[in-house]
Amino acid sequence: MRTQLLSFVVLALPWVTSCTGADISSETTVGEREVAALAVPEPNAKASEYAARPVTLRLFGTQGVGSAAFATLADTSNWDTSNVRVGETIGRSLKLVAVSESSIELVDSTSSLRRTVRAGEDIAVRVIEHDFDRAAIESGEHLFHVQARSLARVESRYGVGAGCEPVSFAGTTPCKVSFVTKHSLAARLGLQAGDLLVAADGEAVTPENLTAILRRLGESKSQSLQLTVARGGVFLERMYVAE
Amino acid sequence: MRLSVCLGVLSAFLLPTLASAADPSKLSGIGDSISQGWGANNLPGEHPEYGFGQGSDATVNSLFLRYKAKNSAMTKEFVSVSGAEMVGGKNSAPAQASRICAMSVKPNRVVLELGGNDVCSRDKGSAADATSTLYSVTTYRNALKTALDTLGGCLPAGSQVQVLSMPRVDYLYNAGNAKNVLTCNLVWSVAGVCRIVTGESNASRRANIGARVDQYNDGLRTEVESAATRYSGKVSFITDWQGNTVSNSSVGTYRFGKDDIDGFDCFHPAKDTGQRKLACAAWEAAEYGSLSNVPSCLK
Numbered sequence: 001m002r003t004q005l006l007s008f009v010v011l012a013l014p015w016v017t018s019c020t021g022a023d024i025s026s027e028t029t030v031g032e033r034e035v036a037a038l039a040v041p042e043p044n045a046k047a048s049e050y051a052a053r054p055v056t057l058r059l060f061g062t063q064g065v066g067s068a069a070f071a072t073l074a075d076t077s078n079w080d081t082s083n084v085r086v087g088e089t090i091g092r093s094l095k096l097v098a099v100s101e102s103s104i105e106l107v108d109s110t111s112s113l114r115r116t117v118r119a120g121e122d123i124a125v126r127v128i129e130h131d132f133d134r135a136a137i138e139s140g141e142h143l144f145h146v147q148a149r150s151l152a153r154v155e156s157r158y159g160v161g162a163g164c165e166p167v168s169f170a171g172t173t174p175c176k177v178s179f180v181t182k183h184s185l186a187a188r189l190g191l192q193a194g195d196l197l198v199a200a201d202g203e204a205v206t207p208e209n210l211t212a213i214l215r216r217l218g219e220s221k222s223q224s225l226q227l228t229v230a231r232g233g234v235f236l237e238r239m240y241v242a243e
Numbered sequence: 244m245r246l247s248v249c250l251g252v253l254s255a256f257l258l259p260t261l262a263s264a265a266d267p268s269k270l271s272g273i274g275d276s277i278s279q280g281w282g283a284n285n286l287p288g289e290h291p292e293y294g295f296g297q298g299s300d301a302t303v304n305s306l307f308l309r310y311k312a313k314n315s316a317m318t319k320e321f322v323s324v325s326g327a328e329m330v331g332g333k334n335s336a337p338a339q340a341s342r343i344c345a346m347s348v349k350p351n352r353v354v355l356e357l358g359g360n361d362v363c364s365r366d367k368g369s370a371a372d373a374t375s376t377l378y379s380v381t382t383y384r385n386a387l388k389t390a391l392d393t394l395g396g397c398l399p400a401g402s403q404v405q406v407l408s409m410p411r412v413d414y415l416y417n418a419g420n421a422k423n424v425l426t427c428n429l430v431w432s433v434a435g436v437c438r439i440v441t442g443e444s445n446a447s448r449r450a451n452i453g454a455r456v457d458q459y460n461d462g463l464r465t466e467v468e469s470a471a472t473r474y475s476g477k478v479s480f481i482t483d484w485q486g487n488t489v490s491n492s493s494v495g496t497y498r499f500g501k502d503d504i505d506g507f508d509c510f511h512p513a514k515d516t517g518q519r520k521l522a523c524a525a526w527e528a529a530e531y532g533s534l535s536n537v538p539s540c541l542k
Contacts, residue, residue, distance in 0.1 A: 058389065060330060061382030064375055072330060072382045079337035079389070081330060102381070120385050140333040140342075141324050169433050170287060170507065176433075194435045232363055233436030233508040234276045234325045235287055 028052060030128055038092045039109040042130040050092070052128045057090070061119045062099045069099040076122060078140070091127035136188045136240070144190065144240045151218035155185040160211045162186030164197055174198045174230060175205040185214055189240065196230035217242055265401035267310045267317060267530075271350035272296040273339040273390070274323035277410075277521070278356050281325055282505040283514040289325055293514035295521035296354045297321045302515050305522045306354055306529075313531065320346060328364065329357040329386050329409075329459075330378050336390035344397035351402040353394060354525060356494075358383075358409025358459060362452060363437035373448035374455045376439075384462040391466060395474040402477075405529050406467050407521075408460040408484035408495030413453035415499055416440045419509035422501035427509035436510050457487045460495040483528035483537060491541040492534075494524055 030050040035041060042049065060072040060081070073090065074081040082090070089095045090106075098105040103118045110128070117123045135150035161184020164175035174196040180186045191197075197205035200213045201222075216222040217240055225240040272278050274296065276289070283293035283303075291297050297319050298305035311317040322342045327334035336357055343353065361378055368375040387406070394404050416437070419427040431441035440449050463484055470480040483493040490496050503517035504510060512518045523540030526532050 058385070060385040060389075061379045063377065063379040063382060068369065068375055072378060072386075074335070074337065074386070074389070078333075079335055079341060080333050081335050081386070083331065119381050120388075138333050140338055142326075167433055170430070196434060230287075230434055231326065232360070233431070233434040233510055234281055235289075236326055 034093070034110040034128065037110045038128065039089050039095045040092045042092075042132060045130060049131050050128055051134075052126050054124065055127045056122050056124050057117075058122045059104060059117045059119050062101065062104060064099075071096060071099050071104045090125070091129045091133065093128045094125055132183070132188070136190065138190060142236050142238045144238065146189075146217050146240050146242050148218055148220045148242045151185060151188065152220075154183070154188050155215060155218050158184045158187075160185045160214050162191055162210065162214065164205065164207055164210050166206065167196070169196060169230070172198065173204070175207060175210060185218065189214060189217075190238075191229075192231070194231070198228040198230055198235065200227050201225060265351075267314060267352045267403075269348060269350040270296070270307050270310055270317065270319045270352045270354070271343050271346070272319075272321035272323050272354050272356070273336055273343070274321070274354075274356040275327040275360055276325040277359065277512060277518075278321065278323035279325050280514070280518065282507040282511040283518050285506045285513070287507055290514070291321070293518055294321075294323075295512070295518045295525060296323075296356065298514075298518065298522070300514060303518045303522055305518075306525050309522070309526050309531075310352065318348075320348075320350065323356075326360060326364075327357060328360045329390075330361050330382055331364070336386055337393055340390040340393035344393060349397065349399055349402075351399050353398070353402070353404045354407065355390070355404065356407045356409075356521075358456070359412060359437075361409075361459075362412050362439060362456065365439055367439055367442065368448070368452075373439075373443065373445075373451045377452070377455055380455075380458050380462045383459045384466050387463060387466045388470070391470040391480060392473075395470055395478050395480075398478050400477050403479045403481065403530060404470075405525060406463060406480065406482045407525060407528075408463060408482060408493045409456060410494055410497065410499065411453040411456045412437055412440050413449040413456075414497070415504065415510050416449060418499040418501050418504045422504060422506070422509055430508055431510070434508060436508050441510075456495065460484045460487070460493075481529065483524060483534065485534065489538075491538045493528075493537060494521060494541075497524075497541045 028051050030052050032047050035047045056076045057073045062071045070083045070085045084096045093109045095107050097107050106115045131150045132154050135154050136144050136146045138144050161181030164177045166173050167176045177193050177195040180191050180193050223242050227238045229236045278294050278296050280290040280294035283290050292299045293303050296306045307319045322339045324334040329336045365376040443449050467480045467482040485492050505513045520541050524537045527536040
């Protein structure tokens with residue numbers, strides 16, 4: 001009974017802090033022991049390459065069954081919403097371990113704390129991210145803020161990671177993305193297989209110049225890049241701004 | 244007697260203030276490519292001048308122009324983004340609602356039109372269930388609830404938020420096929436337009452996806468009614484959705500025809516037809532119209 005009560009207090013504390021809107025932690029650095037316990041560490045990365053931030057997530061809901069089940073979680077600070085499957089992580093330490101019809105279970109690999117969240121509820125968590133995770137952040141309205149040095153390191157480790165083939169579309173010849181490699185520069189820039197790359201700063205995108213175009217931001221040769229992408233039939237004007 | 248005099252003096256001061264707050268003065272819009280008038284003139288790209296909500300084109304006769312006819316000082320500021328979903332990504336309904344709340348001059352009329360990309364941006368479902376990859380109704384409702392609470396908390400007293408039901412994507416698919424089977428299917432394939440229905444050869448599976456849209460719209464109405472209760476006396480929340488039993492009684496039940504959609508990607512409302520009809524329906528479903536007139540808009 002006493003153990004149960006203690007467990008309740010430990011598990012309920014973050015909920016109380018989330019209700020008051022207070023951050024559960026203002027800590028921004030990550031220790032070596034935490035790095036060692038990360039669910040998805042960046043290979044050979046030092047502790048100084050990670051940062052932790054307090055985040056309040058809202059579980060909008062769950063869907064699908066079995067291996068196709070996923071949870072939809074939104075960051076309440078900007079309502080950036082992500083779909084997470086069982087086994088995937090939020091940041092590097094928070095792992096989704098179970099999805100049911102109306103709730104999920106998350107485990108923080110650095111503390112082994114297991115939390116249950118029901119649909120519609122908020123949860124205050126600490127998210128640990130590597131520099132690479134913040135190399136290109138979309139702030140909405142198709143505007144991306146990119147860190148040139150981080151992007152260059154991403155490219156150095158994982159490559160550009162995309163290819164495209166010219167297709168005929170509405171009197172133009174965009175380049176259709178044929179593949180995007182996980183963790184690559186292209187993936188960090190938000191490209192997806194099937195995207196039609198129409199133009200980059202007004203220049204036609206081809207299989208030959210795709211790599212050079214995507215590298216520009218990492219090489220600090222460009223302070224910005226406007227990429228016209230057709231996705232799902234709609235042309236999106238994406239702006240990448242180096243900071 | 245003394246009390247009634249006091250109340251009379253008080254109301255003389257209060258009533259004009261309340262009436263002023265309730266009068267439409269600024270219109271904002273939360274939405275996706277439909278709100279942005281994407282392809283409405285058969286050319287690729289956004290053409291907001293032909294959007295049903297914010298358009299300036301006389302033929303479309305947008306919601307904004309109709310409000311402006313009532314009040315020449317009416318202004319507009321839309322935050323709609325092509326590709327936006329109700330639930331997911333960086334431009335979701337809650338995210339766009341937050342942008343409205345951040346405006347220096349807040350609107351007192353908001354129209355919300357979203358949902359198409361919540362379906363069209365999902366992968367094809369499993370062999371057993373065409374809807375297996377779609378957001379659950381709970382997820383859809385919680386995202387909308389969050390957006391409505393955001394608006395309810397920041398809009399001035401007397402504001403009105405209109406939430407339009409989402410069109411059925413299987414009806415848009417039918418309209419495209421009726422327009423030009425070869426051309427539209429080629430564009431859909433190359434550009435990847437709403438492949439969950441345009442790449443689905445089984446009509447009953449497409450209908451299952453349409454049925455999920457109906458469920459989203461049922462959930463939408465429930466959330467709108469709940470918000471109306473929560474913010475009663477401050478912000479009113481309305482919707483055109485009245486259920487799926489009567490065709491053309493709302494945007495969500497409208498069976499788009501071949502002339503309603505654009506000739507570019509065969510999936511967006513055209514300016515002189517689809518967008519114009521949406522504008523009329525949205526107007527009739529709001530304060531100066533009548534829901535019973537919506538079917539006449541959608542003929």
